[in-house]
Amino acid sequence: xxxxxxxxxxxxxxxxxxxxxxxxxxxxxxxxxxxxxxxxxxxxxxxxxxxxxxxxxxxxxxxxxxxxxxxxxxxxxxxxxxxxxxxxxxxxxxxxxxxxxxxxxxxxxxxxxxxxxxxxxxxxxxxxxxxxxxxxxxxxxxxxxxxxxxxxxxxxxxxxxxxxxxxxxxxxxxxxxxxxxxxxxxxxxxxxxxxxxxxxxxxxxxxxxxxxxxxxxxxxxxxxxxxxxxxxxxxxxxxxxxxxxxxxxxxxxxxxxxxxxxxxxxxxxxxxxxxxxxxxxxxxxxxxxxxxxxxxxxxxxxxxxxxxxxxxxxxxxxxxxxxxxxxxxxxxxxxxxxxxxxxxxxxxxxxxxxxxxxxxxxxxxxxxxxxxxxxxxxxxxxxxxxxxxxxx
Ligand code: TGC
Ligand code: FAD
Numbered sequence: 185x186x187x188x189x190x191x192x193x194x195x196x197x198x199x200x201x202x203x204x205x206x207x208x209x210x211x212x213x214x215x216x217x218x219x220x221x222x223x224x225x226x227x228x229x230x231x232x233x234x235x236x237x238x239x240x241x242x243x244x245x246x247x248x249x250x251x252x253x254x255x256x257x258x259x260x261x262x263x264x265x266x267x268x269x270x271x272x273x274x275x276x277x278x279x280x281x282x283x284x285x286x287x288x289x290x291x292x293x294x295x296x297x298x299x300x301x302x303x304x305x306x307x308x309x310x311x312x313x314x315x316x317x318x319x320x321x322x323x324x325x326x327x328x329x330x331x332x333x334x335x336x337x338x339x340x341x342x343x344x345x346x347x348x349x350x351x352x353x354x355x356x357x358x359x360x361x362x363x364x365x366x367x368x369x370x371x372x373x374x375x376x377x378x379x380x381x382x383x384x385x386x387x388x389x390x391x392x393x394x395x396x397x398x399x400x401x402x403x404x405x406x407x408x409x410x411x412x413x414x415x416x417x418x419x420x421x422x423x424x425x426x427x428x429x430x431x432x433x434x435x436x437x438x439x440x441x442x443x444x445x446x447x448x449x450x451x452x453x454x455x456x457x458x459x460x461x462x463x464x465x466x467x468x469x470x471x472x473x474x475x476x477x478x479x480x481x482x483x484x485x486x487x488x489x490x491x492x493x494x495x496x497x498x499x500x501x502x503x504x505x506x507x508x509x510x511x512x513x514x515x516x517x518x519x520x521x522x523x524x525x526x527x528x529x530x531x532x533x534x535x536x537x538x539x540x541x542x543x544x545x546x547x548x549x550x551x552x553x554x555x556x557x558x559x560x561x562x563x564x565x566x567x568x569x570x571x572x573x574x575x576x
Contacts, residue, residue, distance in 0.1 A: 186538055188222035190214075190275065190451050195485045201492055202264070209265040213245045213272035221276035225399060226537045229277070232394065234359065234401040238280060243314035247273060247284040249292040256296065256304055257312030264495035267440030271491075275444030277540075278547035279400030285441070286355045287311060289434035291318030294364050294376055298418040298426060303378065307362065319360035319388075321351035321379075321405045322427050328353075329560050330575075332424045336367040336407065338377065345417065347377065347410040353554070357403030358390040364418075365405065366427045376418035376426055385410040396550040398543075432508050435555050436498060439511035440491045442551060443484065445544045446519035450480045452539055453526035460531075467529070476525045483522065487515045506568035513561035520548040 192214075199207065220241045228235040242248060250266040252258025259265075266288075274281035292311050295303055310316040327333045336349025347367060357363070363379045363386075379386055385408040390401060421429070454477055457468030467473050494511050497503040523545035527534035535542050552558050563574045 185222070185226040185540070188218045189455065190218070190448060193447055193450060193481055193484060194488075195481050196489065198485075198488050198492060202268075205261075206264055206268055209246065209261060210268040210272055213247070213269045214275070216241050216245050217272055217276040221273075221280055225277045225280070226540075226543065228399040229279070229543050230398070230537060232392070232398040234279075234283070235399060236359075238283075239314040239317070242273075242280075242284050242287075243312065245269065248287045248314060249296075249308065249312045250288060252288070252292050252296055252308060252312065257309035258292070258296075259312075262495075263436070263498040264492065266437060267491055267495050270437040270441040271444040271447075273444065274441030275448045277399055277543065278441065278445055278551050279397040281437075281441045281444070282355050282397060282400045282550075283317075285434050285437050286320055287318055289437060290320030290430050291362070291364050293433050294320075294418055294426070294430050295378070297429070298376060298421040299378075300415075300419060302415065303418070307378070316361040317356055317359055318362045318364065319354050319356040319405070320427075320430065321354050321357075321363050321365040323351060323353050325350060325352045329557060331366070331427065332374075334366065334368060334374070336365065337369070338367050338375075338412065339370055341411075344414060345377065345412045347379065347407045347412050349407050351405040353391070354388075354403055354405050355397075355400055355554075357388045357405055358401040360388065363388075363405055364430075365407070373422050374424055374426065375422045377412050378416040378418070379405075379407070379410060379412060380416070383410050383412065394550075396546045396548075398546075428505070431555055432503075432505055435508050435512040436494065436503070438551060438555055439487075439494060439508065439515045442512075442515040442519040442548070443487050443491060445548060445551075446480070446484050446487065446515075446522040449519075449523045449526035449541050449544055450477070450484060452541055453477065453480070453529040456530050456533070456539075473529055476529060480522045480525060483518045487518050490514060504568075506564055509556065509561040509564040512555065513558055513565070516548060516552045517558060520545065520552055523548055 246259030249258035250261045254260040338345040338347045387406045390403045
């Protein structure tokens with residue numbers, strides 16, 4: 185892979201809207217991605233291997249629990265810093281960002297928001313340092329966009345719960361130490377349970393042959409009469425709103441992360457267009473290539489403004505689920521379109537691992553599907569503006 189020469193575009197001076205702390209946090213994440221992710225990510229993706237070497241670095245830049253209080257091992261940062269960290273990590277690779285998103289928003293957040301003080305003390309510091317890795321089991325083989333139909337269930341056996349069922353498409357599952365598992369009780373109410381590796385009847389087979397997110401490990405969670413201690417139930421929120429609340433936080437991070445992937449594709453294509461000569465001139469001199477690049481920077485700038493404003497609303501506790509859906513949907517779609525156009529600017533070189541574009545493009549095919557598909561987010565916006573529910 186070529187050396188990482190990334191320079192971040194900031195066409196509208198959005199940096200002026202950031203604090204010194206935001207810029208420091210971003211600089212640390214950017215430097216780490218250049219040093220620790222860029223040199224190894226192409227091989228990791230080609231070999232479909234999760235690069236375990238990055239775990240300690242992710243912890244050091246505050247990517248595990250950026251907004252979780254420092255008293256629990258988190259970084260205690262605001263929502264814009266969290267977004268900027270996700271942006272920089274996904275500039276390196278969406279799969280690496282996935283690992284951080286799951287750990288922070290889908291494992292640490294539910295323990296922090298819905299767990300007991302004992303659960304917080306027991307798990308959060310180890311998750312923040314990367315000593316423990318976690319995963320989040322909501323999707324099932326027959327219930328993806330409609331998680332409320334889940335069949336994974338647990339029964340109260342007096343001194344423990346007995347968990348049965350299966351989850352599919354679970355990021356980090358093959359190596360996770362703990363899983364936040366969403367399951368129905370005998371009354372059909374959804375609760376979160378902390379399932380620990382080593383519990384009898386719990387297995388996590390890996391999903392192979394992915395063309396996308398190859399540097400992220402994906403697997404199943406299988407529960408065959410797993411005895412879960414009662415103290416592992418998350419007591420402080422139940423119903424589908426509990427996992428959906430976690431998704432609000434993760435989708436917000438993705439809205440920022442996708443900008444990173446788009447910026448990397450744009451920056452690579454811009455540089456290539458200035459260097460690659462055809463018909464005795466740089467291809468960037470042709471109007472058709474300028475149109476692509478001009479539209480890319482326009483769309484990136486719009487996405488940056490959307491993410492920044494959403495971050496302000498989130499810091500004030502005012503961001504709605506529908507606003508988060510709009511940003512996740514728009515920014516991932518923006519990134520995937522930019523990846524496709526950028527790949528064309530590189531001609532044949534665009535399909536090789538010498539450049540990051542094809543890897544970003546393939547990764548984004550997962551990002552546009554997970555955490556709610558492109559269609560589902562459109563319907564959330566549609567429901568919000570019309571007041572009419574397309575899901576019922
Ligand atoms: P609906 O009837 O609308 O809602 C059920 C209950 O939940 C409440 N609620 C929320 N609460 C908190 N936060 C939110 N964002 C909430 N949204 C809804 C709602 O008020 C209601 O409460 P109550 O008290 O009345 O029961 O639910 P529905 O069954 O009609 O479904 C709505 C729909 C389709 C929008 C939802 O199910 C959905 O978002 N589906 C998409 C599924 C999804 O996003 N799955 C993601 C799996 S995790 C993942 O992909 C991780 S990838 C990680 C990585 O690698 O980065
Ligand atoms: P389906 O729900 O079957 O959807 C198929 C198609 O039908 C889509 O185009 C969808 O938009 C459309 N559709 C569905 N319902 C409607 C409707 N009402 N109106 C219009 N169109 C509709 N899940 C987890 O729980 N944890 C994880 O860590 C996790 N990681 C993932 C990692 C990867 C790499 C991938 C690919 C997925 C991951 N997921 C995870 C699962 C992901 O959230 C689901 O794939 C996603 O929610 C969609 O579910 P599905 O794949 O079953 O598709």
